[in-house]
Amino acid sequence: MLRVALRGIRAHVVRFLLSLLAVALGVAFVAGTFSLRTMMSSTFDGIVDAGAPGDAYVRAEPAEGSSVVEGTGAAPAVPMELADDIAALDGVAHAIPEAQGSIVLVGADGTAVQSTQAPSLVFSYLPDDPSLDVVEGRGPERAGEIALETATLESSGLAVGDTTQVVLGGQVGDAEVVGRFDMGAPMAGATLVVVDPGTGYALFAPDGKVADIAVYAADGTTPDDLVAAIAPLVPGDLQVVTGQELRDENKAAIDQMLGFVTTFLLVFAAIALFVGAFIISNTFAMSVRQRMREFALLRAVGASPAQVFASILVQAAVVGLIGSALGIAGGLGLVQGLKSVFEAMGMDLAGDIPVDGATIGVSLVVGTVVSVLAAAVPARRAALVPPVEAMRDDVAVPERSIRVRAVLGALVTGLGVAGVLAAVLHTGEGTLDAALGAGAAAVLVGVLMLAPGLARAVLGVLAWPFVRLLRPVGRLARGNVVRNPRRTANTAGALMIGMALVGGVSVIATSAQASVAGVVESQLRADLVLQSATFDIPKGAIADVDALPEVGATAAFAAAPLEVSSGGGADAGTRYVAGVRDDLFDGTIRAETIDGDLASLAAGEAAVQEDPADEQGWAVGDTLRIAGATGPRDVTIGAVFTTNVIGAPVVVSAETLDALVPPEQQLVDTLAVDAAAGVGVDALKDTVTAAVAPYVVVSVLTQDEFVSNIADQVNQVLVILYALLGLSVVIAVLGIVNTLALSVIERTREIGLLRAVGLGRLQLAGTVTVESVLTAVFGTVVGLVVGVALASALPSVYADDGLSELVIPWGNLAGMVGLAVVVGVLAALWPATRAARMRVLDAVSYE
Amino acid sequence: MATHDGTPIASARGLVKTYGSGDTAVRALDGVDVDFGRGELTAIMGPSGSGKSTLMHCMAGLDRSDAGTVVVDGLEVSGMGERKLTRLRRDRLGFVFQAFNLVPTLTALENITLPLDIARRPVDRAHLDAVVQAVGLADRLGHKPTELSGGQQQRVACARALVSRPAVVFADEPTGNLDSTSSGEVLGFLRRSVDDLGQSVVMVTHDPTAASYAHRVLFLADGRLVGELTDPTPDSVLAALAALRPSAGTHAAPAPVPAASRGPR
Numbered sequence A: 001m002l003r004v005a006l007r008g009i010r011a012h013v014v015r016f017l018l019s020l021l022a023v024a025l026g027v028a029f030v031a032g033t034f035s036l037r038t039m040m041s042s043t044f045d046g047i048v049d050a051g052a053p054g055d056a057y058v059r060a061e062p063a064e065g066s067s068v069v070e071g072t073g074a075a076p077a078v079p080m081e082l083a084d085d086i087a088a089l090d091g092v093a094h095a096i097p098e099a100q101g102s103i104v105l106v107g108a109d110g111t112a113v114q115s116t117q118a119p120s121l122v123f124s125y126l127p128d129d130p131s132l133d134v135v136e137g138r139g140p141e142r143a144g145e146i147a148l149e150t151a152t153l154e155s156s157g158l159a160v161g162d163t164t165q166v167v168l169g170g171q172v173g174d175a176e177v178v179g180r181f182d183m184g185a186p187m188a189g190a191t192l193v194v195v196d197p198g199t200g201y202a203l204f205a206p207d208g209k210v211a212d213i214a215v216y217a218a219d220g221t222t223p224d225d226l227v228a229a230i231a232p233l234v235p236g237d238l239q240v241v242t243g244q245e246l247r248d249e250n251k252a253a254i255d256q257m258l259g260f261v262t263t264f265l266l267v268f269a270a271i272a273l274f275v276g277a278f279i280i281s282n283t284f285a286m287s288v289r290q291r292m293r294e295f296a297l298l299r300a301v302g303a304s305p306a307q308v309f310a311s312i313l314v315q316a317a318v319v320g321l322i323g324s325a326l327g328i329a330g331g332l333g334l335v336q337g338l339k340s341v342f343e344a345m346g347m348d349l350a351g352d353i354p355v356d357g358a359t360i361g362v363s364l365v366v367g368t369v370v371s372v373l374a375a376a377v378p379a380r381r382a383a384l385v386p387p388v389e390a391m392r393d394d395v396a397v398p399e400r401s402i403r404v405r406a407v408l409g410a411l412v413t414g415l416g417v418a419g420v421l422a423a424v425l426h427t428g429e430g431t432l433d434a435a436l437g438a439g440a441a442a443v444l445v446g447v448l449m450l451a452p453g454l455a456r457a458v459l460g461v462l463a464w465p466f467v468r469l470l471r472p473v474g475r476l477a478r479g480n481v482v483r484n485p486r487r488t489a490n491t492a493g494a495l496m497i498g499m500a501l502v503g504g505v506s507v508i509a510t511s512a513q514a515s516v517a518g519v520v521e522s523q524l525r526a527d528l529v530l531q532s533a534t535f536d537i538p539k540g541a542i543a544d545v546d547a548l549p550e551v552g553a554t555a556a557f558a559a560a561p562l563e564v565s566s567g568g569g570a571d572a573g574t575r576y577v578a579g580v581r582d583d584l585f586d587g588t589i590r591a592e593t594i595d596g597d598l599a600s601l602a603a604g605e606a607a608v609q610e611d612p613a614d615e616q617g618w619a620v621g622d623t624l625r626i627a628g629a630t631g632p633r634d635v636t637i638g639a640v641f642t643t644n645v646i647g648a649p650v651v652v653s654a655e656t657l658d659a660l661v662p663p664e665q666q667l668v669d670t671l672a673v674d675a676a677a678g679v680g681v682d683a684l685k686d687t688v689t690a691a692v693a694p695y696v697v698v699s700v701l702t703q704d705e706f707v708s709n710i711a712d713q714v715n716q717v718l719v720i721l722y723a724l725l726g727l728s729v730v731i732a733v734l735g736i737v738n739t740l741a742l743s744v745i746e747r748t749r750e751i752g753l754l755r756a757v758g759l760g761r762l763q764l765a766g767t768v769t770v771e772s773v774l775t776a777v778f779g780t781v782v783g784l785v786v787g788v789a790l791a792s793a794l795p796s797v798y799a800d801d802g803l804s805e806l807v808i809p810w811g812n813l814a815g816m817v818g819l820a821v822v823v824g825v826l827a828a829l830w831p832a833t834r835a836a837r838m839r840v841l842d843a844v845s846y847e
Numbered sequence B: 001m002a003t004h005d006g007t008p009i010a011s012a013r014g015l016v017k018t019y020g021s022g023d024t025a026v027r028a029l030d031g032v033d034v035d036f037g038r039g040e041l042t043a044i045m046g047p048s049g050s051g052k053s054t055l056m057h058c059m060a061g062l063d064r065s066d067a068g069t070v071v072v073d074g075l076e077v078s079g080m081g082e083r084k085l086t087r088l089r090r091d092r093l094g095f096v097f098q099a100f101n102l103v104p105t106l107t108a109l110e111n112i113t114l115p116l117d118i119a120r121r122p123v124d125r126a127h128l129d130a131v132v133q134a135v136g137l138a139d140r141l142g143h144k145p146t147e148l149s150g151g152q153q154q155r156v157a158c159a160r161a162l163v164s165r166p167a168v169v170f171a172d173e174p175t176g177n178l179d180s181t182s183s184g185e186v187l188g189f190l191r192r193s194v195d196d197l198g199q200s201v202v203m204v205t206h207d208p209t210a211a212s213y214a215h216r217v218l219f220l221a222d223g224r225l226v227g228e229l230t231d232p233t234p235d236s237v238l239a240a241l242a243a244l245r246p247s248a249g250t251h252a253a254p255a256p257v258p259a260a261s262r263g264p265r
Helices: A001-011 A014-052 A081-085 A150-156 A197-204 A223-231 A243-257 A261-288 A292-300 A305-344 A357-384 A387-391 A403-425 A433-469 A473-484 A487-523 A540-548 A600-605 A610-614 A654-660 A679-695 A703-717 A719-746 A747-756 A763-803 A809-835 A839-843 B050-058 B082-092 B106-113 B113-120 B125-135 B150-163 B180-197 B234-246
Strands: A056-060 A092-098 A100-105 A120-124 A134-137 A145-149 A161-169 A171-182 A191-195 A212-217 A236-242 A526-534 A551-566 A569-579 A591-597 A605-607 A622-629 A632-643 A648-655 A668-677 A698-702 B007-017 B027-037 B041-045 B067-071 B094-097 B168-172 B199-205 B217-219 B224-230
Touching: A001 A191, A001 A473, A014 A261, A014 A305, A014 A357, A014 A719, A056 A223, A056 A243, A081 A092, A081 A212, A092 A223, A100 A191, A100 A197, A100 A292, A100 A809, A120 A197, A120 A403, A134 A600, A145 A150, A150 A171, A150 A191, A171 A540, A191 A197, A191 A839, A191 B168, A212 A223, A212 A679, A223 A236, A236 A243, A243 A668, A261 A487, A261 A719, A292 A305, A292 A357, A305 A357, A305 A719, A305 B224, A403 A526, A403 A763, A433 A473, A433 A763, A473 A487, A487 A703, A487 A719, A487 A763, A487 A809, A487 B007, A540 A551, A540 A668, A540 A679, A551 A679, A569 A654, A591 A679, A600 A605, A600 A632, A600 A648, A605 A610, A605 A622, A610 A632, A622 A648, A622 A654, A622 A747, A632 A654, A648 A654, A648 B094, A668 A679, A679 A698, A698 A703, A719 A747, A719 A763, A719 A809, A719 B027, A747 A763, A747 A839, A747 B082, A747 B106, A763 A809, A839 B027, B007 B050, B027 B050, B027 B067, B027 B199, B041 B050, B041 B180, B050 B168, B050 B199, B082 B094, B082 B113, B106 B113, B106 B150, B113 B150, B125 B180, B150 B168, B150 B180, B168 B180, B180 B199, B217 B234
Parallel strands: A120 A191, A145 A171, A569 A648, A605 A632, B041 B199, B041 B217, B094 B168, B168 B199
Antiparallel strands: A056 A212, A056 A236, A092 A212, A100 A120, A100 A161, A134 A171, A145 A191, A161 A171, A526 A668, A526 A698, A551 A569, A551 A622, A551 A668, A591 A632, A605 A648, A622 A632, B007 B027, B007 B067, B217 B224
């Protein structure tokens, strides 16, 4: 029987190639999604590992619940001198005080070197620091010298020996590139610069305190021994941890930050698995059905049902294994291709594509197991059909009822809708993110299961214009797509998911843009808005703009992450505290005062935003304890207010913030600039632009530009989603091609009949094309409806977080349906040609 | 009986068709000259492999002959391109196959009007009603093929073949899969379409009873026309078939009347 099974594969090469393609597609979808996911997380893991390679770290005791992500942690508190004591211990190879800050590096083309999402970091270079490796030139030894990380050097266009400009500590200065170094991992586009220790520590540890000390063990000393040895030297308010602990903490923190994206990708991968399984089982169901007679013959000559069953499974296993291998290669290739495409479009999906065991294992198992399982159901039927019945001319294989699946689908959809509704109707504290996320995923999966049940009705409507306009092609095509709703729905599955994604995302994006525009227009009144690509406007630039005669007033939005606790002792964790000009709320920003008076800012009191105030139980008159770099300070709450322009939950006057944190450690995120009397906005913009030009990273925007700039930022976040859309469209096209090609083979006799009674080749090709278009449009319409419906729930959930308006981009959605038509036509090309080329007599007498 | 104006509705001259090549070559048609009468039901009979289906396929433009000419309704079929053949089948021919005659996704009525739909011709309501009435399917028109019995399916196929008023209907073993009652209905209908509507029908069959419904029976053996019967009965057809068997010789009574153009040798 094994020989029969393997011969069967050889005898129906085209059919098995198509099955192989189906498995490969399904697996490629899974492998591609998984590797996109792994690619992202491994990139960040690599950065963490390279960023904290030490065996032990001495650092400030992290406060409960505070963020440990580098740069936003507690203020530097570790005295540098401690490093010398630690270095003197036995078993310690190096002890490196670590302090870092931000920098603007000007590249060879005179513009700032920066990537879309990664930061620009600068730190001190110590010759004995093992975490970096000078591979060209030398390390910086005196002020005015810098060394660049390899990728940074490459993207800057500079070479070792060049002189360029940097903005460091708010001042513009010349710097000579004296070397190039490596960090031991790709740094995901971060711009990395080192300076000499004198400059570095003066800037980033002005009071002799650094964020941490990295300790490297000598050979033969374990990290635990190291920690034990260091511990006695460390004062009570500091702690020492192993490098592994720190790395794990950092990874956990990053995972938390990327939580949304990784969870999303995981959900997408699960759905991809679902769709992959659909595509595969579709193909096997068709293939087994077409070979019913062959199996009947085997039965007639004495094969037992078990043998027939086994032979089908063997074939499925062979196809599944080979297909999975191809699929893994295809999936990784697809991701590589998408990555290049996006890079070419200027959207960076950082990191290498990992070929990890988990992706390969999962994909192989999924492909093979699903193939065998998918074949098992029809195989059982084929094995049990009485030979005589199968030998008859019209083998009527009863279609499995789609009722079970429809009921399950309705159930899952219902649960999902309930989850989303719960989040929408939730009026208490916070938002039910988990209910919303799980609900959305359940709706998507539920609709996917329901799709066959929906297919007949939806396709009936979609096909109506074709039926009316293209006689008889429309009617034939409609008959073919509704003939097997399960197959049509499964084929459309990949597209359905991709389109749900796009529909949802485009609604969110347009709504977010509209909301931002609304907020900015109604709440921010400034002639110009200055922002920095490094998220910190150099202090020198602010001083220069202030000094311009054309400038009437400026308002800097400075902020610093600080420990905030309320008077009652309840710890609110690290919060951004913003410092603003006293009269900011009089003109530039319009805020809604809930309680108290914003004028109290001038008196050194704090204003808190409504949501965190509700959350923490803060009220006017309460006292907040803010832990500044210079020690804790008590501030009375003078007002509760709400505005969408300022993100920080706590706002104090600029003087108060300066007292808490030295100005050079504050981040100035935005600078609002108003013209002096009689100066036009255009003239002001030209002048200000010229004034900040030396600082390279500062962009000067009018209010309109500011709005569209924020919209662009929203779009940047969507890059990964577009990558997934690309993946699902490619899979969808190939899936439709596959199903159509098999369906054409399956319908050979019917096609022969149609041709015999006079259907022309073009009409036949037209029928196949209309089928394909209907399938694609069906997937798109259902997907878009689901995506748009889910996204429409968001503004009511996140209204308080700034997503206040719901805007449905009808034009974009129509464009997607247009894309579906193109996809359908493309997918039909080959199967339609194949059908049209069939010889009539062969088709009529096809067995 | 419909009028005979003498000119055949379809004819072939010197038709040759060979399958395969070299040692395995099979001459399915070995120089066939034949005329099918206008307004007649003509049956083609012969043992398996005699070339009867090939003859019909060549006549209907479904297959290409290696030599010889085929003329249907005044048009030379041999030498037509694919496009012209499609138009010929659509406008001038009707087909009834042994099985798989209907498009499963269309209702009985949609199947019947399919040729008109394909040609984008208007449906002649009166003619359609007459045809539907004649096949006795008026109450089954909204059903899908799977909801019809085998006999009903074949009657729908017959109605479809007739609805476009083709010059000739080619029926390939139209009753091959039917029980005797259903066969009788289908054959009776085909015969009435000839007698009442003046339709020309060519039918391939191996069933003497089916052949007895014809006005004329042609006998084929080894790719040659070996005899014919007019106004046959089941018995006379059986006898003629028996006479064709090599062991029975060529003199069994009643001997088939030699075909006009070429007799048995």
